[in-house]
Amino acid sequence: MKVLIVGAGPTGLTLAVELARRNIFARIIDKRDSASTLSRAVGITSKSLELLSHSGVSKRLIEEGVPIQNACIYQDNHLALTLPLHSSTSYFPTILGLPQDRTETILAESLASIGVEVEYKLALNELHEEAQSVIAQLSSGEESSFDLIIGADGVRSAVRQGANIPYPGFDLNEDWSIADVELDDWPHPQMFTLTQTKPGIVAVSVPIGKNRYRFVGNCEKVLEVFPLPLRIHKVRREGVFKISIRQAQSYSKGRIHLAGDAAHCHSPVGGRGMNLGIADAAELAKCIAEGQLDNYSPLRRREDKKVIDITERGRKIVTSQSFLTRLEFSALLAAANHLPFVKRRLSRFVVEF
Ligand SMILES: Cc1cc2nc3c(=O)[nH]c(=O)nc-3n(C[C@H](O)[C@H](O)[C@H](O)COP(=O)(O)OP(=O)(O)OC[C@H]3O[C@@H](n4cnc5c(N)ncnc54)[C@H](O)[C@@H]3O)c2cc1C
Structure with a gap:
């Protein structure tokens, strides 16, 4: 099967790794000159580590990252809550702190060890679908046909725009x-x-x-x-x-599929952007390998929407100027401080959501 992945951020790299371990060797291109050095996403969730464990990537991430043991919340210079971050039921007990460029480097090295190299300085310019394939026009002048093209090319996705998939939402x-x-x-x-x-x-x-x-x-x-x-x-x-809060109307159109920021974006509250991209990529690889691509868009759109909604609620609560909302938030922190079961539930929620 000929697969082109456009974009070698965490989403595209995860997809390439997850396909390669199933013996599907995709081409992966990126318009950048070389790997990114930006630290952007810094929290890797237990769910992401579990998804990346099959390829051996998690082991290296865990060796290098900082396990975040506690969360504390200050209100008006007063320590309102210290919350141990721990879940005994999840793959990794807490959230791992690591700059995104290191996560990407580890993914790219893992990919290279299976024989797939990212082709840098190569952009997708245009694409169009035909009956049996989808044609990509690349910045080098090359025109090639593929069975599938995956847009893992970030919020301004050329793949999404080329496929005319709407990206509704709003900008803050x-x-x-x-x-x-x-x-x-x-x-x-x-x-x-x-x-x-x-x-x-x-x-x-x-x-x-x-x-x-x-x-x-x-x-x-x-x-x-x-x-x-x-x-x-x-x-x-x-x-x-x-910040923008948006989600693509569909993640799939014919032989074209979207994942990661190309499919959704939201606020950094909760630190889930990169983690959703990793989850999209893992699911997409599974659907491609099992010939179940019809399931991909409805499944991941639903899961991502839940997280976007929770993240938005969280952003509105912590940035609210309303006296009443601040009071409610203080009451939740006080309850967690005094009631061990509320504290435990909050801790599990933060690690597992
Ligand atoms: C300041 C900041 C802080 C953040 N903090 C967090 C956090 O703590 N936790 C978290 O989970 N998320 C965080 N995020 C979000 C996270 O960085 C993104 O969700 C994540 O990078 C998305 O990965 P991606 O691979 O989908 O897209 P990207 O990382 O944007 O990668 C897309 C790639 O596609 C390439 N590309 C684009 N167009 C083309 C084209 N036409 N042809 C070829 N290549 C192309 C780009 O060069 C790029 O390398 C943060 C983001 C920012 C900006």
């Missing part, structure tokens, strides 16, 4: 900012920290390596609003980004 106006920093003497090296300082402003920190942390918040400069004292050794990267 507010700025979000991100900073990757090295800290000296941070007292919580394995802790996820969420802080609510002013009404409507949330800032989060996640450990992603030795003395290395990701900060993200819905403001222009997250390091300026983070309420706890930080001894910053080095700022490795700072930036501002906007």
Whole structure:
């Protein structure tokens, strides 16, 4: 079977690995000059680790990542809740902190070890479907036919646009900012920290390596609003980004299929973007290998929609300026603090959702 994967982010790489271990060797192209060095997604869920365990990728991710043992939540500079992150029923007991570029490198190395190399500096320009195949026009001038083309080419997906698949949803106006920093003497090296300082402003920190942390918040400069004292050794990267909440109307059209950000995008609250892409890719590989491609779009659209909805609810709660919503959130934190079964359920929910 001739399969073309457009995009070598975490979604495209996972798909290529999952196909190759079933003896389907896809071509995988990316318009970038070389592998990305951006740290974007920093939390790998237990579900993703389970999906990547069959190829041996998880073992390497776990060797390198930081298991996040606790979450703590500060409201108005007051520690409202410390939550041990632990699930005894999941594949890995907690969330793993690792920059996305390292996740991608490990996936690409695993792929190369099976004999598949990413073809960089090669973009998909156009595609059109014929009766028995789908034709790709590449930036090199090559025109080739494939049995399947997979768009794992991110939010601005050329595959999705070429197939005329609508991507309904909305864009948020507010700025979000991100900073990757090295800290000296941070007292919580394995802790996820969420802080609510002013009404409507949330800032989060996640450990992603030795003395290395990701900060993200819905403001222009997250390091300026983070309420706890930080001894910053080095700022490795700072930036501002906007958020969209969208989901493709269908993930499949004939011989063309979408996965990852090409199929959906949402806020970083909950850190599920890359993880949904990994789950899409694992399911798509299974459907291709088992000849069950009709199942792919309805199944993954439904699963992704659940997570997008939960993520949106979470974003609205933690960024709400409403006095009542803040009060409700404080009440939930207080209940978790005083009632062990609420704490346990919350902990499992964070690790397993
Ligand atoms: C600042 C930030 C923080 C984030 N934090 C988290 C987090 O903590 N947890 C989480 O799970 N997610 C997070 N995300 C989201 C996560 O990064 C994305 O969901 C993830 O990268 C999606 O992977 P993907 O492979 O689907 O798409 P991408 O990573 O966007 O990869 C798409 C690839 O396709 C290539 N491409 C595009 N067009 C073409 C073309 N025409 N031809 C060939 N190649 C093409 C691109 O060069 C790119 O390499 C974050 C994102 C951002 C921006």
